[in-house]
Amino acid sequence: MYAQMVKSEGMKSRDEMSAEEQAFQDRIDRGEKIEPKEWMPEGYRKTLIRQIGQHAHSEIVGQLPEGNWITRAPTLERKAILLAKVQDEAGHGLYLYSACETLGVTRDELMELLHAGKMKYSSIFNYPTLTWADMGAVGWLVDGAAIMNQVPLQRTSYGPYSRAMIRICKEESFHQRQGYAIMMKMASGTPAQKKMAQDALNRLWYPSLMMFGPSDKDSVHSAQSMSWKIKMNSNDELRQKFVDQTVPQAEYLGLTVPDPALKWNEDKGGYDFSEPDWSEFYDVLAGNGPCNKDRLGARVKAWEDGAWFRDGLVAHARKAAARRTPAAAE
């Protein structure tokens, strides 16, 4: 997902927990929200920083593949819509960085970890956006997959994270719909346009399935995160839901999901489908996807090129404050 393979600290049985840890777990089990200054196990805090930080990084790195098409949108209206969508993603990044900061890191520290390659962002954004149809497929599939994961996270145990998710979910459905609207236009257009739409689906289908992360049936990390309610569903569960929701949408478009094994399974009430190539997934996470270097390079460049401007604004603010209260500036 936007946060993939987040390591959490080892799972403890009830007997291994301290009295404080037991009381903490009881609060979570009762559905209480944990707020920033309250006591929390160090593992809970660290895992959340990794997860929310990775989620925030995904929002802002996710602006890059779509930003690629803003200047080349086919109409002024499409351009305005895409611009608004990409601007929303900047906001999502901000909400999440703010939530993460309540755990005792600063946004600049998180940025530095991202730029140093010490924190990850979702694998999906390391794929290129080659045609305008990709703007449709990204909104439809990538934001669609994100919604699948973010809706249950609105109920997560950490108050600031939950509030950020609620705010984000309000904005996501616009993202998915504008993407699907592009797909509808392309799929009902000329044969060449329909071909572009099919090609976008072909390229983005499996990377979208990878967003949910590998199967976590037996993962200790997942078990701990689930008992802390910072992970609400298993990866496989969400992936299945995503496929079940998306296949009829592809059928409506008259497009073919690029999976010959895709088949409705009456018994389970869902589709059987092929797993993505997980070796490709690990390879992309390790930094070897088609766009890893571009994406991180663009982030670092924006950060470094903007440094003089950020510093200039701070200098200006200090001077202005000194002018207002000369004594306070000493």
Next chain:
Amino acid sequence: MSKEWPLWEIFIRGQHGLNHRHVGSLHAPDAEMAVLNARDVYTRRNEGVSIWVVRSADITASSPSEKGPLFEPANSKVYRHPTFFDIPDEVGHM
């Protein structure tokens, strides 16, 4: 001195005459920029007609460990709620 922009808490008053409500936080070099950034981030869909910004460092919060002494005394004062009093139906709406 740190060059990180300070954190601001953002309060927005919506269309319908309600109080300003805390909506989130953001970084900005000064109050003017905080208002502009808040406009861009928190009112993109007509959520507000007025913005307050306060430096997070200037907020004094009650501490979670004081929860008991601060808020528990209200628990036993049920008579502060109108439903504590049984008023006969004949009296009519009160």
